[in-house]
Amino acid sequence: MGQATIQQVAEAAGVSPSTVSNLLNGRAERMLPETRERVSAAITRLGYRPNRAARQLRTGRTRTIGLIVPSVGNPFWGAFARELEASALAHGFNVLLCNSERNPERERDYVEELWDDGIRGMVLCTSLPSLDHLAPIVERGLELVTFDRPAQADDPGSVVSISIDNVMGAHLATQHLLDLGHTDLTFVSGSLGSVNRAARFRGFCAALEAAGIQIPDTPGWSGHDDVPFGDVEAAEVGRRAAHEIFDRPDHPTGVVAINDMTALGVCRGLRDLGLTVGVDVSVVGFDDIILADLYDPPLTTVRQPIAQMARLAVEEILSHGTRAQTEPGRSVLLRPELVVRESSGPPAQRRAADS
Structure with a gap:
């Protein structure tokens, strides 16, 4: 029996x-x-499969969305990819996944390769300050949604951005520790040379300033010249930071980490030093990856609504073709949520005074 045709599907469905x-x-x-x-x-019953090659010749595009993430080495990006794929499949689209390591040349190369394959809608998970490396292909009609990166003043006009309020998220994390009684806090990150990381650091500093706590000359640990963004090495970045910061008696009592993997690395480093997470030092992460609730102790963190964000990204790609070519893109900024677990508690001296 030959492959079903669109006419046979139509007849079966009436x-x-x-x-x-x-x-x-x-x-x-x-x-x-x-x-x-x-x-x-009827499509399911007859086992109908569209002829993708014919469709691409007819329309110049495929029913595939390109997804470029920094690295699935960070479980956050794997979870986002899964959510985006589920949303895309619900609309009859497939997803092709690429890892860029936040390298602008790799981002550009992947975008050009996907474009050459007939993929016109792409979700770029980047927080690089500039999209200049992609401007020429956007001008050719690329339907680009940036994720985890608020719109910037010099972005191409048609680009849609979807992100959470990173300043607010870090402010929530820091304020939580301040409310518990911590006054000596540090911020742990890899490189701060990206839009979202810089925003989270600003949120951390703003919360200290609002509480009347003088911001020290070096309020955070962003590593050294050899420390990368940390998407693959995030846990090791956190562990290394813990060894440098807490191997002294007058160490801070609380940590706000750039993301959960870095926070979990900090927790591991604290254990190496014989310190108890949530008792000797409180740790707050960012993202709420699946490991956050499985770790011991479970990690207090800032949750990103990735299912909602993935759905919005797919909807923006699908609606892009119905917008006028001159219609500008838009920026969607969602609220983060603080999830309190056992990795954070009052500082040891306050705990002793209350007992």
Whole structure:
């Protein structure tokens, strides 16, 4: 038996071939829900598979979304990729995943390769300060959504950005420690040379300043010249920072880390030094990856609503083609949420005074 045709699917569902085509091409809003379900059932029953090569020749694009992340070595990006793929599949799109290591040349190369393969919609997870390396291909019609990076003044006009308020998130984390009674805090990160990392550091400093705590000349640990962004090495960055910061008696009592993997590395480093997380030193992360709740003690962190953000990114890609070419992009900024667990508690001296 040969492969089913679109005409056979239409006949089985009792609709026209154009109705089947509307569903296959992401135009399901043009039909009633019961019609959509009937067509989907016929596609499944007949095992119909669209001819992708023919569709690309006809439309100049594939039903694939390009997703470029820094590195799935950080579980946050793996979780986001899974959520984005689920949203894309619900609309009949596939996802092609690339890892850029936050390198602008790799970002550009991947974008150009995906474009050459007929992929016109891409989600770029980057927080590099500039998108100049992608401006020429955006001008050619690339439908670009940036994730984890608020819009910047010199971004191409059509780019859509989706991010949380990183300043607010770090402020929430820092304020939580201040409310517990901590006054000697440090910020641990790899390089601060990205938009979101710099924003989180600003949030940390702003919370200290609002509490009337003088910001020291070096209020955080961003490593040394040989410390990278830390997407792959994040845990080791945190562990290294813990050994340098806490191997002395007058160490800080609280840590705000750039992300959860760095925070977990800090926790490991504190254990190396014989310190108890949540008792001797409180640690707060950022992202709420799956490991945060599984660690011992469970990690207090700032949650990003990645399922909602992934859904918005896919919707922006799908709606991009319906917008006028001259219509500007937009910036979506979502609120983070503090999740309090056992890695944070009152400082030891306050705990002793209260007992």
